[in-house]
Amino acid sequence: MYAAAIHVYGVGNRVSHNLLYSAPHTAIFFGGNDHVIEFNEIHSVCYESNDAGAIYAGRDWSMRGTVIRNNYLHHISGREGRGCVGVYLDDMYCGTEISGNVFYDVTRAAFIGGGRDNSVLNNIFVDCKPAVHVDARAMGWAKSHTDGWVSEATEKGTHKGIEYQKPPYSTRWPELANILDGDPYAPEGNVVARNVCSGGRWDEFEAKALPLIHFENNLLDEDPRFVDLEAGDFQLRDDSPAYKLGFERIPIEKIGLHESADRASWPVVHAVRPMPTPPPTAPALTRKTFEVYRVHPRTAGIRIDGTLDRAEWPLRERAREMLLMQGISGERARPHSRAWLVYDEDALYVGIYNRVSTEMPLSATNLWGRDDAVEVAFRNPEGGSAAPIIVLRGYPNGHFESSDEAGAPKDTVERALQGVTYAAVATQRGRWTAEWRIPLASLGFDLTRHTRLQFNLSARKSAEPVWVEWQGTAACTWEVRNAGILEFVK
Incomplete structure (x- = not known):
């Protein structure tokens, strides 16, 4: 699948005047520094993919300096029309300029996935949904991925072995050399300026990222005055209001292939693949009644220790078993997982038995969404509408974490880890088990006053890949307001 038409690595390469179309996945995959990707026409790609981009790079602080300019990307909507990305700066990719491009009918046209020091400048977006996406994933679900970078930078002064605090990196990108001076998890330094957006939707900005983005002179709610919108001529007329905001004319006439006597034919004939209509969205799952799991002392x-011992857990009592067999929308999902919950006056205990593929080994790292993992999520309904959702996640390698992805305040997220004990064991190929001891105080739960918690338990199985949940939420796995109830039996 990861067989792009063009792969670019190293330093200072140029990719220009290509026509790239009708590909199931990425058109241009790049890594390294100071490349120029310009004057290319790209359409009808990623048609068998969704989490993919026509132009893609990801997961690096130091691969900076690439300029993606004066390209025409159009008719890119992913498998079954469910969406993909135009220019995809994935997982904290940094220091890239996206400028002077024309995006037409592209889902998530310019995408910054938690990265820093990127710029989206002087582009034209027509019927894109949305035009620009910026998130703060390293401050949430992808924090554990960035933890390793921060540790290496702190302990060794390197990033993936690169001495980024020394020339040429420190002189070329001083903001990289000083990355630990601020918050390295925050998507700081991104600029979105002098863009034109017509039709579709302008923004998809995560709340944590929004105050960190510098916006300037974007034309959003005014007719940009295209030369001929109906004919697909997206050049701006001389009287366009965008020019008063500092917009610079894009040399659209230079984009695409050069005429040459060496070609077999001219002009080169190519057709846009029919844009699929997305299948109807399943109706939102709204529960009128909630499944109740009774937790016994x-x-x-x-x-x-990660091992489910029959002398410790009620493994033989089927009525005490919690089955994880629902997918995101409540559909049947396999392979199943099973769990048992008990409590004492101080803590809740959770034991989980996971069946996974025997064809692939368990993932050895701990990135939520990518690796095998289990998640417990809680909310005390007695706290009212503002009560936070507490999310704890554990991995087969023994790592566990508290997540703020559900919007819990920082002090709540930190408190949720206090006194927590977690262990996991791969008992045999195709199986792993995990155990939690979670102090009730860390959940803000008082057994003398409360008897119920909103709750969900989920497992990620990377080989399939599939999510299995106790209660499918039709939303994020931690959305306990649409999941089930723990009732503590006294």
Whole structure:
């Protein structure tokens, strides 16, 4: 699948005047520094993919300096029309300029996935949904991925082995050399300026990222005065209001292939693939009644070592078993997982048995959404509408974390980890088990006053890949307001 038409690595390469179309995945895949990608026409790509981009790079702080300019990207909507990306700066990719491009009928046309020091300048977006996306994933679900970069930079002064605080990196990109001086997890330094957006939707900005973006002179709610919109001529007329905002004319006439006597034919004939209509969206899952799991007091001591011992857990009591067999929208999902929950006056105990593929090994890292993992999510409904959702995640390698993805305040996220014990064991190929001991105080839960918690338990199985949940939420796995109830039996 990752067989792009063009792969670019190294330093200072140029990709220009190409026609790239009718590809199931990425058109241009790049890494390295100081490349120029310009005057290319790209359409009808990523048609068998969704989490993919026509032009793609990802996961690096130091691969900076590439300029993606004066390209025409159009009719790019992904598999079944469910969406993909035009220019995809994935997972904290930094220091890239997206300028002077024309995007027409592209989902998520310019995408900054948690990166820093990127710029989206002087582009034309027509019927894109949305035109620009910026998120703060390293401050949320992708924090564990960035943790390794921060640790290496702090301990060794390097990033992926590169001495980024020394020339030529420190002199070429001083903002990289000083990345630890601020918050390295925050998507700082991104600029969105002098763009034109017509039709579609302008923005998809995560709340945490929004105050960190510098916006300037974007033309959003005014007729840009195209030369001939109906004919697909997106050049701006001389009287366009965009020019008063500092917009610079894009040399659209130079985009695409050069005429040459060496070609077999001219002009080169190419057709846009029919744009598929997305299948109808399943109706939102709104529960009128909620499944209740009754949590009984533990009857034996539990050692948190990742092994589900029959002397410790009620494994033989089917009525005490929680089945994880629903997908995101409540549909049946396989392979199933099973869980058991008990409590004492101080803590909640959760034991989980996961069946996974026997064809692939368990992932050894800990990135939520990519690797095998389990998640427990809680909310105390007695706290009212503002009560936070607490999210804890654990991985087969023993790593566990508290996440703020559900919007919990920083102090709540940190408190949720206090006193928590977690362990996991791969019992045999195709199976792994995990155990939690979660202090009730870390959840802000008082058994003398409360008997119920909103709750969900989920597992990520990367080989399939599939999410399995106790209760499908038709939303994020942690959306406990549409999941189930834990009732503590006294």
